[in-house]
Amino acid sequence: MGGELVETAPQLSYTEQFYNCFPFYLSIGMTYDQYWNSDCLLVKYYREAFDIRKKRENESLWLQGAYIYDALCAVSPVLHAFAKAGTKPQPYLDAPYPLTKKESEDIEASKRKADRQRARAMFEAWASGLDLPEHKSKGE
């Protein structure tokens, strides 16, 4: 009883364990010299950097999926088997997704500015068609 606590598994030497992990660190960009001769804690930072890179790649793939989804949604009206003749696809996004809060605020601001200019142009066009006394006096 309790024999499993007494029997020891064959122990790997430190060197063997170093060699076991070596290919992984080479694969994430460490050099031979960094792994074997430099500060032994460097591996931790390489691992952290690797995690950040993985996360970034994952986000990039997710973003690509989102663009593909949007593109499919845009063309879906014409992909419909019983689509009416003359059906046109929706236009694709006119700009990439904003990635930062500032970018998103800038886009909102420029959208608002464009809306204001359009409204002003419409108002001016409408106002110029009116038979106002001011126009009359200018004409005279």
Added chain:
Amino acid sequence: MAKQITFEFEGKNYTLEFTRKSIEIMERQGFVIGDIVDKPMLTLPALFAGAFLAHHRSIKRKEIDAIYEKMTNKEELLQKLAEMYNEPLEALMEEPEENEGNVEWGASW
């Protein structure tokens, strides 16, 4: 930054540190860290000598032994050297991700 022991001996500065390469060299020469419990008097000088490999590879064993003779507080030195020796291996082990199943533990000293 990896753990290091620094001292000055006869006007020269020394930095003791273990790299994976120095541990590989030591193990190739027959050093076994497990012997620290059974044969501490044999292991400590070898461990001390191995710590020179990283920064003072050309130093002679005779000089190392002379320095070792003059080192004070050998018990603490052994403890620190053992910690330093384990560091290159410990750095390769990932901490488990935080979750409810992790075992919290404490020591009484």
